[in-house]
Amino acid sequence: SGRGRMALSLTVSSSPSPPLAVLLTVQHLKGKVEINVEDGKETALRVLGDVSFTDVNSIIRYLARLLGSNLMEQTKISHWVEYSQTRLLVKSTFSAALQELNYSLSHRTYLLGDALTLADISIFSTLTGSTVWQEQLKQNKAAVNVRCWYTFLEPAVLFQGR
Amino acid sequence: MAVEELTALEKCLGLKAGKYSRRAQGSSQVPVLQTNSGPSLAGLATIASHLVTQAKKEELLGVSLEEKAVVQQWLEYRTTRIDRLTSKEDVRTTLKDLNCYLEDKVYMAGNKITLADILTYYGLHPIIADLSIQEKENYMNVSRWFSHIQHSPGVRQHLPSVVFIKNRIYSNVH
Numbered sequence: 001s002g003r004g005r006m007a008l009s010l011t012v013s014s015s016p017s018p019p020l021a022v023l024l025t026v027q028h029l030k031g032k033v034e035i036n037v038e039d040g041k042e043t044a045l046r047v048l049g050d051v052s053f054t055d056v057n058s059i060i061r062y063l064a065r066l067l068g069s070n071l072m073e074q075t076k077i078s079h080w081v082e083y084s085q086t087r088l089l090v091k092s093t094f095s096a097a098l099q100e101l102n103y104s105l106s107h108r109t110y111l112l113g114d115a116l117t118l119a120d121i122s123i124f125s126t127l128t129g130s131t132v133w134q135e136q137l138k139q140n141k142a143a144v145n146v147r148c149w150y151t152f153l154e155p156a157v158l159f160q161g162r
Numbered sequence: 163m164a165v166e167e168l169t170a171l172e173k174c175l176g177l178k179a180g181k182y183s184r185r186a187q188g189s190s191q192v193p194v195l196q197t198n199s200g201p202s203l204a205g206l207a208t209i210a211s212h213l214v215t216q217a218k219k220e221e222l223l224g225v226s227l228e229e230k231a232v233v234q235q236w237l238e239y240r241t242t243r244i245d246r247l248t249s250k251e252d253v254r255t256t257l258k259d260l261n262c263y264l265e266d267k268v269y270m271a272g273n274k275i276t277l278a279d280i281l282t283y284y285g286l287h288p289i290i291a292d293l294s295i296q297e298k299e300n301y302m303n304v305s306r307w308f309s310h311i312q313h314s315p316g317v318r319q320h321l322p323s324v325v326f327i328k329n330r331i332y333s334n335v336h
Contacts, residue, residue: 107299107306107330109268114313144266152268 008033008047010059011040019043019056021084021125024157025063028121033066057085064118076112080119084126094132102143109149116156124150124157164193164206167284170319171210174280175217190245206245207237207281214277222277232271236278244285253289257301264303268310275314283311284321291324299332 046052087097111119136142184191224230270278
C-alpha cells in the first residue's frame with residue numbers, strides 16, 4: 001500500500017517499575033524508527049493489528065531487527081540482550097556474569113562494533129537496576145572495565161536526545 | 163613526520179592546507195607554520211593547538227580547567243617522551259605507563275575525544291603497527307584506546323588501519 005510502514009505502538013506500565021531497558025531503547029531509536037509511546041496497564045509493543053510482544057527481551061530483539069543491521073550484529077545483540085535478562089539479572093549468577101562481562105570489555109569500548117548499540121543499552125539497564133552493582137560502584141569495588149564502560153555510557157545513554 | 167601529521171590534522175578539522183617548512187633544532191626537525199597574519203609558529207603542539215582554535219573546535223583542548231591541563235600534559239608527553247623513543251626498552255616502559263593510565267579511561271582527558279588523543283594516536287601509530295598480536299594483548303588498555311581512536315570519524319586519514327583481534331587469545335577468563 002502507499003501508506004508506508006505502519007508506526008509501532010508501545011504501551012508502558014509503571015508498576016512494579018518502568019521497564020528502563022525498553023524506554024532507553026526507544027530513546028536510542030528516536031529518528032530511526034517511529035514509535036508511539038503511551039502509559040498503560042502492561043508493557044507491550046503492538047506491531048501489527050493483532051501481533052504484540054509483552055516480554056522486555058522480545059521487544060528489544062524485535063526493535064534491534066528493525067535497525068537493519070547485519071546478521072552477525074543482530075545475533076551478538078541477541079546474545080547480550082539475553083545475558084542482561086538472565087545471568088546478569090539473577091542473584092546467584094550475578095558475580096560470575098559480571099566477571100565475564102569485565103573480561104569481554106577489557107579490549108572493547110562498546111560491547112560490539114564501534115558505536116553504542118542495543119547490546120550496551122540492555123546490559124546498562126540491568127546494571128542500573130541492580131542494587132549490588134550500585135553498591136559496588138559506591139564503594140569503589142566495581143570491576144574496572146565494567147566501571148569504565150558504565151561511567152562512560154551514563155551521560156550518553158541517559159541524556160541522549162535531550 | 164610532523165608536517166604530514168599536521169596536514170592530516172588540518173583535514174580532520176576541515177581546514178585548508180597551510181604552508182609548512184622545517185627548522186633544524188639539535189638533532190631533530192621542528193615544523194614551522196607561516197600564518198597569514200602575524201609571525202610564524204613553531205613546534206608540533208603549538209601549531210596543532212593553533213589549528214584547533216582556527217577551526218573553532220576549542221573543545222578539543224579540553225572544556226574544564228582540569229581537562230585543559232590534562233590535555234597540555236599529554237601534548238608535552240608526546241613531544242618530550244613519545245618523539246624521543248630510541249630503544250626497545252624505552253618503548254616498553256612508555257607503553258606500560260600508558261597502559262596503566264588508560265586502564266579506567268575511554269579517552270585521555272574527560273569523556274570526549276581531545277587533541278591529546280589525536281596527537282598521541284599519530285605519535286604511537288608506527289609503534290603500535292609494529293607490535294605482535296601478543297604484545298597488543300599485553301598492552302590491552304592501549305590497544306582498546308587506540309582501536310577506538312582510529313575509528314573516530316576523520317582522525318585516521320592517510321594512516322593504515324591497525325588490526326586488533328576481536329577476542330583475547332593469550333589469557334582466559336578463568
